[in-house]
Amino acid sequence: MSHLLETTGLQAFYGDAQALFGVDVALRAGEITAVIGANGAGKSTFLKSITGLVRVPGEAIRHKGDPIGGLPPAEIVRRGIAMVPEGRRLFPSLSVEENLQMGALTRRPGPWNLQRLYGMFPILEQKKRAPSTSLSGGQQQMVALGRALMSNPDILLCDELSLGLAPIVIREIYAAMPTITAEGMTVVIVEQDVGLAQQVSQQVYCFQEGQVSLQGRSADLTREQISQAYFGAEVAA
Numbered sequence: 001m002s003h004l005l006e007t008t009g010l011q012a013f014y015g016d017a018q019a020l021f022g023v024d025v026a027l028r029a030g031e032i033t034a035v036i037g038a039n040g041a042g043k044s045t046f047l048k049s050i051t052g053l054v055r056v057p058g059e060a061i062r063h064k065g066d067p068i069g070g071l072p073p074a075e076i077v078r079r080g081i082a083m084v085p086e087g088r089r090l091f092p093s094l095s096v097e098e099n100l101q102m103g104a105l106t107r108r109p110g111p112w113n114l115q116r117l118y119g120m121f122p123i124l125e126q127k128k129r130a131p132s133t134s135l136s137g138g139q140q141q142m143v144a145l146g147r148a149l150m151s152n153p154d155i156l157l158c159d160e161l162s163l164g165l166a167p168i169v170i171r172e173i174y175a176a177m178p179t180i181t182a183e184g185m186t187v188v189i190v191e192q193d194v195g196l197a198q199q200v201s202q203q204v205y206c207f208q209e210g211q212v213s214l215q216g217r218s219a220d221l222t223r224e225q226i227s228q229a230y231f232g233a234e235v236a237a
């Protein structure tokens with residue numbers, strides 16, 4: 001079976017320090033894949049390798065069969081892979097709408113535009129002229145998500161959408177996922193909340209110390225399997 005995106009034996013380094021040790025992940029088109037794991041397990045490095053922010057060998061990552069490892073980040077976006085970065089990283093001097101338009105600088109054909117985003121998150125239309133820094137954390141996360149969608153990617157990578165947000169706000173953000181995947185978008189979520197990750201995804205990869213410690217269909221995995229893969233055998237025993 002061919003996958004939309006596949007990593008094979010993916011290794012990543014920061015200088016001499018190795019962060020990923022042979023990670024094999026396969027994304028199926030139209031699915032949500034959750035990547036979970038403790039702090040420092042390598043989840044963000046995995047996303048950064050895909051988006052070209054951490055340089056890796058070309059063959060280690062294939063998108064639609066083409067090697068894309070190590071391509072410049074702008075080229076990765078052009079090919080249809082967009083990221084919602086950890087900490088949102090909005091442009092503080094720009095308004096909400098200007099932030100969203102930044103995502104459209106590399107625009108592919110597709111359903112997402114300002115009107116569509118405002119339909120999904122009406123609060124953003126109400127605040128479109130406001131400085132992005134004046135928004136609540138949840139609203140800023142909506143902007144970050146919207147900015148990534150504006151490029152009309154076929155793969156959306158989300159790094160810890162729920163970080164620092166209240167449970168009710170997290171639910172509101174994740175409630176957008178069915179709308180996002182309805183037209184076949186493939187999504188990766190890095191998520192600290194394991195229960196939530198399992199609930200919203202079709203498949204789960206658990207990372208531990210730069211390796212995949214567990215992979216399976218979300219509906220089939222037990223809490224015990226996940227906690228063992230998450231914390232390691234010693235803690236789970």
Ligand SMILES: Nc1ncnc2c1ncn2[C@@H]1O[C@H](COP(=O)(O)OP(=O)(O)OP(=O)(O)O)[C@@H](O)[C@H]1O
Pocket residue numbers: 014017018019037038039040041042043044045046
């Ligand atoms: N810029 C960097 N320079 C050097 N080492 C780094 C850098 N970024 C991450 N690392 C190291 O790489 C390893 C994986 O980190 P990474 O941020 O990918 O983990 P993570 O699973 O995303 O954790 P978190 O949930 O804390 O973001 C860790 O050992 C971390 O210290």
